[in-house]
Amino acid sequence: MQETIANTLQTQFCTSPQISIAKPSTLAVAVMRAVHQRLEHPLIFKDPLALCLLGNTQTDMEEKLELHKNPLSTAIRISVALRSQFAEDERAKAWTLGITQYVILGAGLDTYAYRSTNTQEHVFEVDLPSTQTTKLALLNQARLRPTTSVTYVACDFEENNLCRDLVVAGFNKNQPAFFSWLGVTPYLNLAAIEKTLSFITQCAPGSQLVFDYIVDPLCLSDIERMALDILSATLATTGEPLKSFFNPTMLAKKLNDIGFSKVDDIGCEYLNAHYLSQREDGVQAGNVTRLFRVVV
Numbered sequence: 001m002q003e004t005i006a007n008t009l010q011t012q013f014c015t016s017p018q019i020s021i022a023k024p025s026t027l028a029v030a031v032m033r034a035v036h037q038r039l040e041h042p043l044i045f046k047d048p049l050a051l052c053l054l055g056n057t058q059t060d061m062e063e064k065l066e067l068h069k070n071p072l073s074t075a076i077r078i079s080v081a082l083r084s085q086f087a088e089d090e091r092a093k094a095w096t097l098g099i100t101q102y103v104i105l106g107a108g109l110d111t112y113a114y115r116s117t118n119t120q121e122h123v124f125e126v127d128l129p130s131t132q133t134t135k136l137a138l139l140n141q142a143r144l145r146p147t148t149s150v151t152y153v154a155c156d157f158e159e160n161n162l163c164r165d166l167v168v169a170g171f172n173k174n175q176p177a178f179f180s181w182l183g184v185t186p187y188l189n190l191a192a193i194e195k196t197l198s199f200i201t202q203c204a205p206g207s208q209l210v211f212d213y214i215v216d217p218l219c220l221s222d223i224e225r226m227a228l229d230i231l232s233a234t235l236a237t238t239g240e241p242l243k244s245f246f247n248p249t250m251l252a253k254k255l256n257d258i259g260f261s262k263v264d265d266i267g268c269e270y271l272n273a274h275y276l277s278q279r280e281d282g283v284q285a286g287n288v289t290r291l292f293r294v295v296v
Helices: 002-013 024-039 057-063 065-069 071-096 129-142 162-168 190-201 222-237 248-258 268-276
Strands: 101-105 122-127 149-154 177-181 208-214 262-266 289-295
Touching: 024 057, 024 065, 024 071, 057 065, 065 071, 071 177, 071 208, 071 268, 071 289, 122 129, 122 162, 129 149, 149 162, 162 190, 190 248, 248 262, 248 289
Parallel strands: 101 122, 101 177, 122 149, 177 208
Antiparallel strands: 208 289, 262 289
C-alpha cells in the first residue's frame, strides 16, 4: 500500500518539463483544478480558465486522465476544489459587505482575477517573483487578461516584509480586506505564519482571512498519518518539505490570542454538509487538511 500511495503522490507532484516553475506544488495544484473540470460532475469548483492556463501541459494532462482517477488522486483533488470554492464563497460574501480589496496570498496559478465579474474590486496577487514570471508568461500565451484590477506583489513570506510590500503596491490598511491563503502554510515555518497572521490582525476591522493547514499527525488516523508521511517525503524530494502541522483546537486558541475577533474551524463535517451532501459519486472531504475562517 505504501508503494501505491508513493507512486500516486509522485504522479501528482512531478513537474512538467513544458513549464519551468520553482515550486512543483504550484503546478500540481493548477493541474488538479484543471483535472477537476474534466472528471468531477457536477463540479465543486467551476474554473473555466484552469485548462487554458496550462498551455501545452493541457495535452499531457488529457493523456494522463486515467491516472487521476486513482482514489488517492481524487481525494487530493477534491480537497483542492473544496478549499478553492469555500474561499471564493466567503470572498463573495465579503464583497456584499463592501470589501473591495482581495489579497490572494500565495496566488500561484490562481485564475480569480481573470474571471471575476466584480470590476470595482482590487486584487493583489502575492507570490514569489519566479512564480509570477511563469504565470505572466502562461497568461500571455493563453491570451488571458484580468477582468478586474490586479496588482502582482512579489514576496517571500519567510524572507520579506509582507505589510511593507503590500502597502508599496497600493494596499490600504485602513480599509477592510479579504485575504485567502491556500496551500501555503504547510511550507512555511511557524515564525513566518505567525508574522503573516499578526499583520492581518493589524488591518482594518472587518478584514477577513480564509486559510488551510495540515492537521497534526497525532490527530489523524493510521491510514491518514501514513499518507501524510509519504506525501511529506515526496515533497521533500522536490525541494518543498512540509514544515508546519497544527492541532485544530490549539490553533484556534492561537488565533484568538493573536487578536482575531471571530474564529471558525472548518473541517470535513462542514464541507461535506455544504458542498457534497447531494452528490451521487460518493466523494467526501478528508481530515488531513482543514480550514479556518477568521475576522479581525
